[in-house]
Amino acid sequence: ASPLKERLAQLIPKRREEVKKFRAEHGSDVLGEVTLNQIYGGARGVPALLWEGSVLDPNEGIRFRNLTVKECQEKLPSATHGKQPLPESMFWLLVTGEVPTANEVQALSAEWAARAQLPKFVEDLIDNCPNTLHPMAQLSLAITALENDSVFSKAYHSGVSKADYWQFTYEDSMDLIAKIVPIAGRIYRNLYRDGVVAPIQPDKDYGYNLANVLGFSNNEEFVELLRLYLSIHSDHEGGNVSAHTGHLVGSALSSPFLSMAASLNGLAGPLHGLANQEVLDFLLKMKESVGDDYSDETLEKYLWNILDNGQIVPGYGHAVLRKTDPRYLAQRDFALEHLPEDPMFKLVSRLYEVVPRVLTKHGKTKNPFPNVDSHSGVLLQYYGLKEQTFYTVLFGISRTLGVMAQLIWDRALGLPIERPKSFSTEVLKKRIEKA
Numbered sequence: 001a002s003p004l005k006e007r008l009a010q011l012i013p014k015r016r017e018e019v020k021k022f023r024a025e026h027g028s029d030v031l032g033e034v035t036l037n038q039i040y041g042g043a044r045g046v047p048a049l050l051w052e053g054s055v056l057d058p059n060e061g062i063r064f065r066n067l068t069v070k071e072c073q074e075k076l077p078s079a080t081h082g083k084q085p086l087p088e089s090m091f092w093l094l095v096t097g098e099v100p101t102a103n104e105v106q107a108l109s110a111e112w113a114a115r116a117q118l119p120k121f122v123e124d125l126i127d128n129c130p131n132t133l134h135p136m137a138q139l140s141l142a143i144t145a146l147e148n149d150s151v152f153s154k155a156y157h158s159g160v161s162k163a164d165y166w167q168f169t170y171e172d173s174m175d176l177i178a179k180i181v182p183i184a185g186r187i188y189r190n191l192y193r194d195g196v197v198a199p200i201q202p203d204k205d206y207g208y209n210l211a212n213v214l215g216f217s218n219n220e221e222f223v224e225l226l227r228l229y230l231s232i233h234s235d236h237e238g239g240n241v242s243a244h245t246g247h248l249v250g251s252a253l254s255s256p257f258l259s260m261a262a263s264l265n266g267l268a269g270p271l272h273g274l275a276n277q278e279v280l281d282f283l284l285k286m287k288e289s290v291g292d293d294y295s296d297e298t299l300e301k302y303l304w305n306i307l308d309n310g311q312i313v314p315g316y317g318h319a320v321l322r323k324t325d326p327r328y329l330a331q332r333d334f335a336l337e338h339l340p341e342d343p344m345f346k347l348v349s350r351l352y353e354v355v356p357r358v359l360t361k362h363g364k365t366k367n368p369f370p371n372v373d374s375h376s377g378v379l380l381q382y383y384g385l386k387e388q389t390f391y392t393v394l395f396g397i398s399r400t401l402g403v404m405a406q407l408i409w410d411r412a413l414g415l416p417i418e419r420p421k422s423f424s425t426e427v428l429k430k431r432i433e434k435a
């Protein structure tokens with residue numbers, strides 16, 4: 001039996017009742033209005049989605065089930081000799097809203113390790129990808145292919161009751177979270193190493209096993225970094241492209257595998273999850289150009305060149321955040337503790353002082369401060385994971401935790417197919433004239 005599934009089975013009936021009552025009492029209450037600019041402007045700020053796992057405050061940053069990043073670091077169980085939250089504990093928190101015990105976390109580690117075996121044809125599929133195919137495209141292909149064993153799809157077609165959909169979503173979600181690790185390992189080892197992937201260790205935690213399939217588990221500091229990384233990238237409320245896409249595709253009752261593959265395809269865009277790859281490209285080019293000269297004058301000149309060319313500064317700005325991302329700060333703290341003298345970290349640190357000033361003067365972006373993607377690359381490259389085209393895959397593994405946690409609730413609450421209303425410019429003009 002799965003302790004998490006048992007806990008969910010207790011929580012779901014209560015939550016269903018709570019939501020039913022809430023809707024019966026307030027179903028017609030108005031939460032906001034929509035302007036024409038929001039329709040043309042990416043629906044920014046339109047209150048339109050349910051997302052239980054986390055809520056984003058523009059100034060404070062993310063809260064996972066009401067806990068800040070710092071509170072998660074303090075309260076969620078960590079590894080025996082570690083201090084970062086275990087991604088297992090973050091998943092438990094996202095799904096249940098509760099801080100798990102060490103035993104509950106251990107049960108999740110064991111369950112994920114036990115489910116990690118890949119179908120042979122999925123291994124062959126990855127092995128047959130040309131090495132020019134971006135790791136995110138390979139990841140998405142492999143996750144789509146896991147559909148072959150979807151218990152949700154089978155249950156749906158065999159006609160199970162809607163009230164039980166969540167159970168099959170749960171089973172697929174757990175398989176997906178487990179199998180994405182050896183999939184990522186295989187992609188990495190095929191593209192950048194000898195193609196040999198270490199087996200999943202049944203008695204080790206998720207972060208360790210990820211480090212192990214990549215070939216880095218002998219460095220405990222790196223394993224801790226991965227645990228932190230996997231925890232803080234997991235969820236960023238529901239409106240961002242990857243979260244919203246997973247939720248949207250799942251609403252058509254596509255399986256968790258098909259929903260997550262779609263989510264990953266969105267994460268692979270340069271304005272979203274690919275930004276971590278773009279940031280390292282940007283830093284390496286900058287380093288090559290400025291050498292050891294990190295003076296204000298040199299850095300500013302370099303940045304203005306980029307902006308004057310009409311390009312963006314990757315890793316800065318955000319659609320919702322208006323202050324420095326606390327996930328950036330958690331990574332900065334990690335760097336200050338473990339690699340304070342690293343020249344690339346020093347460059348990132350200097351940019352933290354210089355970029356906000358330049359972007360503010362440039363006057364376009366609503367948020368001149370760094371986001372999560374601004375920092376992760378330098379940490380990974382310090383420990384030898386230097387292939388930046390792989391970075392978004394790590395983001396994708398983490399984001400799977402948040403998207404799956406919500407998908408389980410989507411089916412538990414019986415949410416319907418998503419279908420917002422759209423208009424053509426002509427119809428909008430007519431409606432505005434009438435108003």
Ligand code: AMX
Nearest residue numbers: 271272273275312313314315316317318319364365366367
């Ligand atoms: N550098 C230069 N210009 C920027 C900028 C940056 N880092 N961030 C925003 N701008 C520009 C926008 O391109 C836009 O210009 P336009 O009016 O000519 O179209 C203007 O400032 C206003 O944009 P905004 O309202 O502040 O941002 P947004 O909500 O439209 O977009 C985001 C948000 C993240 C896509 C944008 O800030 C950006 O492109 N940042 C760099 C890429 C990045 O770091 N993405 C990762 C975000 C986190 C994540 O999802 N993983």
